[in-house]
Amino acid sequence: MNARELMLHSEVDPADGVLIHVDTASAAWEFIGLSVHRLGLGAPLSIESDDSEYAIVLLSGACTVVHDGERIALGPRGNIFDDPPWAYYLPVGSTCSVEVESATEIAICRSKAEVVHPPMLIIPDEVAIEIRGAGNASREIRHIIKPEFPADKLLVVEVITPSGNWSSYPPHKHDIHDMPREADLEEIYYYRIDSNDGFGLQRLYTADGSVDEAYVIKDGDLLLVPFGFHAFA
Numbered sequence: 103m104n105a106r107e108l109m110l111h112s113e114v115d116p117a118d119g120v121l122i123h124v125d126t127a128s129a130a131w132e133f134i135g136l137s138v139h140r141l142g143l144g145a146p147l148s149i150e151s152d153d154s155e156y157a158i159v160l161l162s163g164a165c166t167v168v169h170d171g172e173r174i175a176l177g178p179r180g181n182i183f184d185d186p187p188w189a190y191y192l193p194v195g196s197t198c199s200v201e202v203e204s205a206t207e208i209a210i211c212r213s214k215a216e217v218v219h220p221p222m223l224i225i226p227d228e229v230a231i232e233i234r235g236a237g238n239a240s241r242e243i244r245h246i247i248k249p250e251f252p253a254d255k256l257l258v259v260e261v262i263t264p265s266g267n268w269s270s271y272p273p274h275k276h277d278i279h280d281m282p283r284e285a286d287l288e289e290i291y292y293y294r295i296d297s298n299d300g301f302g303l304q305r306l307y308t309a310d311g312s313v314d315e316a317y318v319i320k321d322g323d324l325l326l327v328p329f330g331f332h333a334f335a
Contacts, residue, residue, distance in 0.1 A: 103130045103326075105306065105315045112322030114140060118147075121207075122324050124290065126214065129326050133255060134288045135212040136324070141165070142206075146199040153194060155215040155256050157224075157247055160188040161294075163206025169198040174223055177206075183296050186226035187260055189246050191253060193218045209292065211247075215254035222252070239268040257287075263334070265300070273305065273333040289327040291334070293319050304334045 112121040119142065125135035135154070138161070141147060146168070149156070158167060164177030167190045176188040192198060194215040200208060224246060232243040244260040247253055263269040276287035293302065302319035308330045317325060319334070 108326040154212040156212040159209040161207040189224040213256040217254040273331040277329040295321040
């Protein structure tokens with residue numbers, strides 16, 4: 103996959119309300135995937151494990167996750183930028199369905215996994231908030247699934263970056279295993295922008311200059327980051 107193919111744009115599929123979807127096959131990597139769904143009244147959305155652990159993150163609205171006979175309520179959540187997230191973690195091998203009573207958007211974050219951990223509801227009060235950086239590099243980190251969370255490989259965060267500020271800053275990379283200096287990670291950056299005419303700039307480059315890209319980011323865009331230094335404004 104070349105550097106220009108790393109970027110995807112949201113587009114509503116009228117059949118199932120999928121805004122955007124990426125998996126290990128389409129990303130040409132080993133572990134992670136993401137799908138975002140816009141759900142209206144109708145049949146429940148069925149979700150299968152597909153050899154992955156996954157987290158359902160409520161972006162807006164409210165929903166009920168039906169899993170192993172239990173009904174787990176997520177939400178309500180109004181503004182993704184102001185309201186902290188709700189999420190539900192499910193281990194590898196799990197299936198569930200999602201029911202809604204009004205317009206709702208959810209993200210399904212996945213990682214290939216082997217170790218089975220218990221399912222877990224994550225409520226807004228349990229999401230650790232960190233202010234990272236200073237000045238025009240300050241941003242709010244919402245840790246939904248942190249490294250110490252009882253999951254096998256999945257990590258999930260929301261980052262609220264004020265207009266004009268830098269995020270993922272200073273530029274850094276995650277493409278070699280050299281702990282504690284650097285972790286080898288696959289990353290998906292899914293963007294929502296709080297303005298119809300808003301935009302961002304995502305920088306992705308390698309030390310040897312073989313990749314040297316700047317992407318114009320609009321609401322609903324997604325960038326795969328399998329390698330290279332990256333930063334966003």
